[in-house]
Every structure is written in structure tokens, then in C-alpha cells.
Amino acid sequence: MVLTKQNSIKKIEMGTIVTPAGFYAAGMHTGVKRKRNDLGLIYCDVPASAAALYTLNAIQAAPLHVTKESIAEEGKLQAVIVNSGNANACTGAQGEADAYTMRRATARELSVPEHTVAVSSTGIIGLDMPMDKIIPNIEHLTLSSDANDAAAFSESILTTDTGPKATCYQAEIDGETITMGGSAKGSGMIEPNMGTMLAYLTTDAAIEPDMLHHALKEATDKTFNCITIDGDTSTNDMVLTMASGKAENETLTPDHKDWPIFVELLEATCEDLAKMIARDGEGATKLIEVAVTGAKDNDEAVKVAKTVVGSPLVKTAVYGSDPNWGRIIAAIGRSGATVDPTAIETSIGSVKLLVNGQPVAFSEEAVSEYMLNDNVLISIDLNVGDGSGKAWGCDLTYDYVRINASYRT
Amino acid sequence: MVLTKQNSIKKIEMGTIVTPAGFYAAGMHTGVKRKRNDLGLIYCDVPASAAALYTLNAIQAAPLHVTKESIAEEGKLQAVIVNSGNANACTGAQGEADAYTMRRATARELSVPEHTVAVSSTGIIGLDMPMDKIIPNIEHLTLSSDANDAAAFSESILTTDTGPKATCYQAEIDGETITMGGSAKGSGMIEPNMGTMLAYLTTDAAIEPDMLHHALKEATDKTFNCITIDGDTSTNDMVLTMASGKAENETLTPDHKDWPIFVELLEATCEDLAKMIARDGEGATKLIEVAVTGAKDNDEAVKVAKTVVGSPLVKTAVYGSDPNWGRIIAAIGRSGATVDPTAIETSIGSVKLLVNGQPVAFSEEAVSEYMLNDNVLISIDLNVGDGSGKAWGCDLTYDYVRINASYRT
Numbered sequence A, B: 001m002v003l004t005k006q007n008s009i010k011k012i013e014m015g016t017i018v019t020p021a022g023f024y025a026a027g028m029h030t031g032v033k034r035k036r037n038d039l040g041l042i043y044c045d046v047p048a049s050a051a052a053l054y055t056l057n058a059i060q061a062a063p064l065h066v067t068k069e070s071i072a073e074e075g076k077l078q079a080v081i082v083n084s085g086n087a088n089a090c091t092g093a094q095g096e097a098d099a100y101t102m103r104r105a106t107a108r109e110l111s112v113p114e115h116t117v118a119v120s121s122t123g124i125i126g127l128d129m130p131m132d133k134i135i136p137n138i139e140h141l142t143l144s145s146d147a148n149d150a151a152a153f154s155e156s157i158l159t160t161d162t163g164p165k166a167t168c169y170q171a172e173i174d175g176e177t178i179t180m181g182g183s184a185k186g187s188g189m190i191e192p193n194m195g196t197m198l199a200y201l202t203t204d205a206a207i208e209p210d211m212l213h214h215a216l217k218e219a220t221d222k223t224f225n226c227i228t229i230d231g232d233t234s235t236n237d238m239v240l241t242m243a244s245g246k247a248e249n250e251t252l253t254p255d256h257k258d259w260p261i262f263v264e265l266l267e268a269t270c271e272d273l274a275k276m277i278a279r280d281g282e283g284a285t286k287l288i289e290v291a292v293t294g295a296k297d298n299d300e301a302v303k304v305a306k307t308v309v310g311s312p313l314v315k316t317a318v319y320g321s322d323p324n325w326g327r328i329i330a331a332i333g334r335s336g337a338t339v340d341p342t343a344i345e346t347s348i349g350s351v352k353l354l355v356n357g358q359p360v361a362f363s364e365e366a367v368s369e370y371m372l373n374d375n376v377l378i379s380i381d382l383n384v385g386d387g388s389g390k391a392w393g394c395d396l397t398y399d400y401v402r403i404n405a406s407y408r409t
Helices: A062-074 A092-110 A131-138 A147-156 A209-222 A259-279 A298-310 A312-319 A325-334 A364-370 A398-405 B062-074 B092-110 B131-138 B147-156 B209-222 B259-279 B298-310 B312-319 B325-334 B364-370 B398-405
Strands: A009-011 A023-028 A039-054 A076-086 A117-124 A165-173 A176-185 A198-203 A238-243 A287-295 A345-348 A351-355 A375-381 A387-394 B009-011 B023-028 B039-054 B076-086 B117-124 B165-173 B176-185 B198-203 B238-243 B287-295 B345-348 B351-355 B375-381 B387-394
Touching (some): A039 A062, A039 A131, A039 A147, A039 A209, A062 A076, A062 A117, A076 A092, A076 A147, A076 A238, A092 A117, A092 A131, A198 A259, A209 A259, A259 A287, A298 A375, A325 A345, A325 A351, A325 A375, A351 A364, B039 B131, B039 B198, B039 B209, B062 B076, B062 B092, B062 B238, B076 B092, B076 B198, B076 B238, B092 B117, B092 B131, B117 B238, B147 B165, B147 B176, B176 B259, B198 B259, B259 B287, B259 B387, B287 B298, B287 B312, B298 B325, B298 B375, B298 B387, B312 B325, B325 B351
Parallel strands (some): A076 A117, B076 B117, B287 B375
Antiparallel strands (some): A023 A039, A039 A238, A165 A176, A287 A387, A345 A351, A345 A375, B009 B165, B023 B039, B039 B238, B176 B198, B287 B387
């Protein structure tokens, strides 16, 4: 499969989740969180093909059970109701009942079947849901396809994020313009293997639910599953996508000539959100990208990239703008990937630090200065095969400790 | 096997690695590190049965290769030469040659065969060894069986440790008093699966090398492999034990009636050092012990304990004395162990926070006050089986970030 990203996919700078045809959004403040919006809604004016991926944590919050049940019914959704501030996790039978109540109230307000509504929650675990704030306010959510309301939604899903995360891309498929928008939240508890944040993707492409699930899995493995903040994995999180079909392209399947373009569109949207999440890891000051080539295969490349970008010692070195390649090579060594210690090459930015597994002369000042940038690229060539892969993360800072030593107080 | 720890094993408060018969130690400052001792030596006046375990990192430093070669020769050691400040890792052919030179110089000075000398290094990776400081000083090491020289050795192996770590235990075997001493260093890059620190154990027990290896593996799996500081794994580290046989017990094998006592002696010594290492994790203010019961089996119990004690979110919550059981249960859920979300019980100290997977009323103030202690115990009952296990770690603090964002500068 040859992807020609430059030609076929373009970023829509002001685009949002309501840019694709058929989608509306809303967000408001109900008082669960102190200041920011804490209740959000996405609505599609037709039943949209839906697919979702969920946290791999064995303890899953009530809204995930309800959303799975909704999608299992016929693979279609018309709405997603999301609250932040309370995760509705470890809340037992009452939590399950509350998630169903949120679904039912939303379905009634929109006059759609209950099983076309998904439910999401994020926030503190183990507290009963503030239903007195959420339920009466569902009718006050004012849906529109205006960018302001998409922004209101994007704010409503945040927890310790410093700001909203939204993106939009377009591609031509069958001569039709296909648009895909995305909105996400991240911050703590972000670790490979998914589920571990909230991301909502909307598109006007025509595609069946099972094919959408297939494409979403593929894109997620290369994007959301390649970011790590702290190795923790939440009980709550999901990536959910809805396709309205309003672009009227021929229904997409892997046999469609433009299938690779659709996958690429989905990947571009997911990668952009994934990087925003990584950059906004709790307390982060920098986005770290680790690009691995020459691995035995792509899986091993990603394994090395994730291990390096997740290493607390690498993360603190990047925070300190310290070109400490010793920590990079130690992380490579413990990744479990096939390595030849005498063949590894490592660069930070464009400067080679390590050739044949041994340090070469370089200007520490120059590399350290490069590392003051917002984006720090670490490149690794293992020189044992043709596999390549990337992972994204952030530096580990005083603020990570401050935020997490006092999250509840 | 029934262990009666209270009766058979006793801690020797002032004991060290030179308390067992036959052992001598030395430590001195050569200028590789700024102030603290940086060159150390353990000597046994007879060829001692030897066994060692090494880091699982695929990139292993030169001294490990040399030590493996020494022990492989006939399973006997008379000396270990250790330097700190430079790890002699990623130093290529020159590094290998330097490790051999250290071995040769030590053997010559002690008039023992080269293959009875082990070599250890710890410190910065990728710099050439300061052989001009190390080699000429080997002859200035003054060995004795005095506690002061054991203390000088204990200091000589430290890197970012705040202080030395030494212990000593005794047991009766065959009516003979068997003594075991230990000295260790830890701090950063400490993670289960071994190798990831330096620990030297001396004993006057009579035991063959292969049996010693067997016992060491068993004890290490329950102690050193159950601590985690930051998930990173060093290229250098090892646990090494030497048995002089001077206690003149009947040679120990698993068929010996007192074999369990010997294993227990070894475990007690290793556990004490392991806890000291965990407590002295970089920037740590508290030792965290996680005790898991009711797991499917012991392996799963240890898996849960390690995941919880290694979670950055749990570590920061402990630092902030925040009884945030939501993070504990999230870590349990992602551990990969068999769990029933509705059966989990969790306590901090003696206070139950969670019963049947749901929070119970407790005094946050009281638990928070308990968490101001130096030792914080988190107990988890999974209620799905009979497995139990423990792990140890430390809190994640501003100082971890400070130390690691500026280690080299």
C-alpha cells in the first residue's frame, strides 16, 4: 500500500467535529467541575455507523458497559453524552443505573432510540455521580454545527488537560470530499494499549460499522496506542467514531480503491490528536517523538520507541535538556527487542550521539540548546532489520509531581 | 516448607559484610567521584563458592562479561573489585580491556588467580574509564575485617544513593552459627527482574556454587525482583554472593535438613537490603509496601503488588499523603492479574478504603495522617484465590525530577 499523504490528505485549520456533514455539538457548565464546561453532547442527524475501542483495564467504568451495549445493538449511534469531573467508576450497581439514566435522558431529549446513544465519563473514580447536576441540564444543551459549540464540547471533556484538543482533515474519495473531525482529552493515565483517554471522531464518509471498526483499530494501533504519559491506564477511556455517510461516497470497504486514503485520513486525524495528548501530558513542557528504524520488524520498532519515550529517566533528561544518551541506550536494551549492542545509532535532533553502539564526539551545548525546543526528536537506528515505528510522549517535570500529589485536595 | 523466621534467624545490628568468617573489605576515594569513596574491594582468604545474577538488559556493561567469565571458570571467587562514578558501559573494546585490566591488577595485588576476581562498575554510561585513577590506587586499598572498612566499602559503591546500605543476619545450621552480611547500592534504574542494582552478600556457610546459585535465584525473586523505583533497568548491575565455608557446617544442599533455614537467612538479608534500596529511591521520602492476598496464585499477587507500587500516580499520591484508592484500583485493573472488580478489598495502614470493589466511609484525615509516616503499607485482598506476595517501592517526588533532570551537570 502506497500512501501519498502530501497529495491526498489536507488539514482543515479551523475544522472541528461539526465540520463533517450531519454533526452537531454542545457543551456547558453544570457545576460538577469548578469552572470549565463539564457536560457535552455530540449529535448526528442520521443514524451514524459507529465503532469504539475501550480501555484494556480489567476494571471498566459503567459508561463503557452502556456504550458497548448501545453499539452492539445495530452498530449505529446518533449521540454521545459525556461528562467530566466524575468517572462513574467503581460505583457499583448505582453507577450502572446512573449511566443508563444518562443514556435514557439523552435519548428522550433527542427523540432517538436509547441504543443509539453512547455514554462517556471522566474524572475522579469512586464517587457517586452528581446526577442532580447532570440530568436536569441535558435539556439545556444547545446543539449546533457552529465551531463555538464544538469548542464548548471540547472543553466539556477535559480533566487536568491544560486546554482543548481538536483537529480536522479532509480527503477526496470517489471524487467526493470526505471530512473527518476529532476532539480528545488526555493528560494523566495515558499508556499504550488504548482506551486510556477519550477521543471522538466524526466523519461524513459512508462506511459500515464493522469496516469502521477495522480501520479504527488499525489507526489506533499506530497513533493512540503509541503515546505514553506515565504508564498508568484508566478505567474509563475510549476512542469512538461516528460516520454519517452524508458525503455520499461509494460505501467504503478494504476493496474500495480509495480505502487506503480513508485509513490515512483516519490515521492523520488520530495522530494529530495523539500528539496533542502527549504534548499536554500532566506537567509536560515538551513533546518527545522517538522514531525507530532498522528494527527486526515494525512491532519491535514500536516496542523500542515506546520503551524509550516512557522511560522516566529519559523523560527527566529531556526536561533538563540533557543529551544523556546513556539512558536512551539503557531503555533500548531493556525493551525486549532484538538488538546488537555494537550496531545501534542514536541521534537527538539532527546530531548523532552514538554510532556502532558507542558515543561519538558531539557538541553537548548544541544538542542541549536543541532540547530547549517544544518538540524533541530522538532517532534510533538499530541496524538489525527493516522495521520502523514511532511513539510520542512528554517530559517528566516538577509539575507532574505537583499535579498528582494534590489532585483531589 | 515451614519457615519459623522468629526463632531461627536473627539480625546482627552492627554486622556487615566482614562479620562472616574469612572476609575482608576496603574502600577509598580516588577522585572519580567528587567526595565519596569510589573504589572498593571485598576479599576472602580462601576461595569462596560464588554465584551471581545479572541485569536482564540486552546491553550489558563490560564488567559483567568479565565477572561471568571468572565465575564460569570454577565457581570460586576470592575478590570483587568495584568502582563507582563510571559504569564502563557502551565503551566498546576499550571498556572490555579496562575491565580485564582491573581484574588483573587486583589479582596481582592479592596474589590470587585472575579468574577468582570479579569486577563491578556503576555510574555514568559511555565515558572511558578513568584508569589512571583506578589502577594505581588498587595497591592503596587497605583490607581489614574491621567494621570501618566494611563501611568504607559500602560507601565506595554508591551513586545517587543518599547513604550506604548494609545488613547482617545469623542462623544456626548443624549447630554452627552461620553469618551472612550484605552491602548494596540502589537509587535510580531499579526495576523488577534483577540485576538492576549492586548487592554483595558474604557468608561463612559451606555450600557448593551451584546450590548457592539456586538459593540466590529463589531469594532474589522474592526480594530484589520485587522492588521498583522507576521501571528503568540498568546495564550494569548484579547481585553477587560468596560463601567461605568457614562455619564448617555440613555442606548445604536442598536435601540438608537445615536448607530452609539457609534460604531464609539469604532471603532475610536480601529483603533487608531490598527495602533499603526502595526507601532510598531517588528523591524518595517514604517506603511503600504493597501486600497482596487472595490472588489466583503467588505470581499474580506479586504482579499486582509490583504494578501498584510502580504506578507513578500511586507514587505521587503517597508523596502527597492522599488516600487516592481510585489510582490503586486502576493499577490493580491494568496489572494483567485475574480480578473480580466487585470483590476487591483495599486498605491503607489499618483502614479499609474499599470493600467489594466499592468505597466505604473512612476518615480521609486519619488515613492522610498515617500516610505522613516513613513507611506506608497498602494492603489488597483480591478475594479470588490463595496467592499472596509483596513488593516495595517509594514515592515520586520533586526531588526525583530534580536529581534526574540534572544528573550530569
